[in-house]
Amino acid sequence: MSSIGTPLMWWLFAAFVVLALVVDFIALNKQGAHKVSMREAFVWSLIWVGVSAAFAGWLWWYLGQSPDEATRALANTKLLEFTTGYLVEKALAVDNVFVFLMVFTYFSVPGEYQKRVLMFGILGAIVLRAAMILVGAWLIARFHWVLYLFGAFLVFTGIKMWWAAGQEPDLESNPALKWLRRRMRVAPGYDGERLFTNIDGKRLATPLALVVVLIGIVDVVFAVDSIPAIFAITTDPFIVLTSNVFAILGLRALYFLLAGMHERFHLLSYGLAVVLLFIGTKMLLLDIYKIPVGLSLGVTAAILAASMILSAWIPPSDKKGTAYPFAAKKPDPQEKR
Template sequence: MISTGTPLLWSLFAAFVIIALLIDFFAMNRQGAHKVSMREAAIWSIIWVATSFVFVGLLWWWLGGMGDDPTARAVANDKALEFITGYVVEKALAVDNIFVFLMLFTYFAVPAEYQKRVLMLGILAALVLRAILILIGAWMIAQFHWILYVFGAFLVFTGIKMWWAAGQEPDLDNNPALNWLRRRVRISPDYDGERFFTRIDGHKVATPLLMVILLIGIIDVVFAVDSIPAIFAITTDPFIVLTSNVFAILGLRAMYFLLASLHERFHLLPYGLALVLVLIGTKMLLIDLYHIPVQWSLLATALILGATMVLSLRIPPKPGVSTGSAYPFSAKSSQRNRKDEPPR
């Protein structure tokens, strides 16, 4: 499988990610536990988006975008467009992650000042997981071309399933993953600061914060299974696949705090995401019959997401219908329920 990633490019990219995470951790530790304001979330969102476009600009220049060689310039243009398309698709699919994170935080009544650390750890787990799955996916595509049809069919199926599930309220009380964790982990009824473990009557037990971290890890696995085939429908270049994924994930925490208070305004967005998955899956299924240009995929994705966001603002949600992901309990009632429960 051909990749634009030379050893030097891979090394520079890895160094950038490590430095970015260290800066983020340093800033988080210096600020301490606090509620992230809309202004802070907006500033960090702009920083991450700007950084992503600076990266693709440097990559375009590195590949010969400003040179005299028309072949190198064409390659630079194609790779830059693939990165931007993949980045937009992954960023859009990350919106669904955000709705589910908000549902978990509400269900477990996670205090606002602790959510930042939980998301940061979740992002670290997602980065490692995505890197592993992307390398596995790239190897499978290189060895078995027919796996592209499996990915395409899976994306179409997932998109149809997402369309029918949009607006339905999930039942966390009967969630298999949550019930499996509850049977195996003793949980305290209350939080103990940002600690993952505490002691009750001399026994070491997990806090609800650890449960949230574990569930976010499970969510990362589920969403990676959807999003990674989607990016392989845009490009099979491992370097572009990984970098666009990583840049989309790095800005996930800031995007969460930016969109958390706006989820009800974009109640039709899950339908748009479902259409995007069907579109990308169809593109993958037609790969040997007709190659849909990347720019058309980018344009279609932008139009679908833009249209669903505009329609969400114009069409109010139906009474009793969940907006985006569901929030079965308010923070207040969820906290009260946990206090009434004995430690497990």
């Protein structure tokens, strides 16, 4: 499969991601456990968006250094592909944020511990998506019809998301959570930011460990949705991976920025469902009519903007799910873990 990514570009990108994560880890340890303020989340969100924009600008400049018209056209195309891919992945990440919020609320995770959990989630998401993207690129390069499977899956996911929008997921009946509870000896309360603790000489997982595993499962579920979506925009592995990773790197700041405003965007899930339907249809029509990347970017941005504007005009329904905080649940000594 053709790609603009040269060995030098791949190494530079990998070095940047490692450096960004190291700096993030150092800052996390230096700050210690603390509740992230709206101001801090806003500043970090701006920083990550700025870094992504700087990368897009560098990519455009690097690819278009030659005055040749074909070279400039390639640079413009790749810039559009990266921007569209980044916007789609960022939009889907918003849905991640709301699910993270539900998990944290269910387990009554203190605000000062959420930052470290999300850091683990980001690390897992980067590794997982890199592997899935490489496998997806390999499949598409050898089996063109895989694109139709991706398209059909996105249409199905969009329809499913539309019907599920506005409904509170029931974590209590979640099969993954039930499976984890049967196989993990879980302490009745938190022990700081530790994932494991000792009680009466027994080593037990803290509720935070359970949350980390669930966040990882959420990453897997959303990766299955988002990877086909980006391949509908471009099949260039370098653009697919970079747009994904840059969207993920700012996920933690985005969570703390939107966590207190999730009810204001109650119609966003409907907008994301329409975006997935549009992208899935685009992929299914690939060999009949190739929708321009610029048009895809405009349609995606318009749908997301409309869903947010309508969220401000139309009040949310009164339907609320019931949350059962983990800390409020008394451990049953007879229950088999």
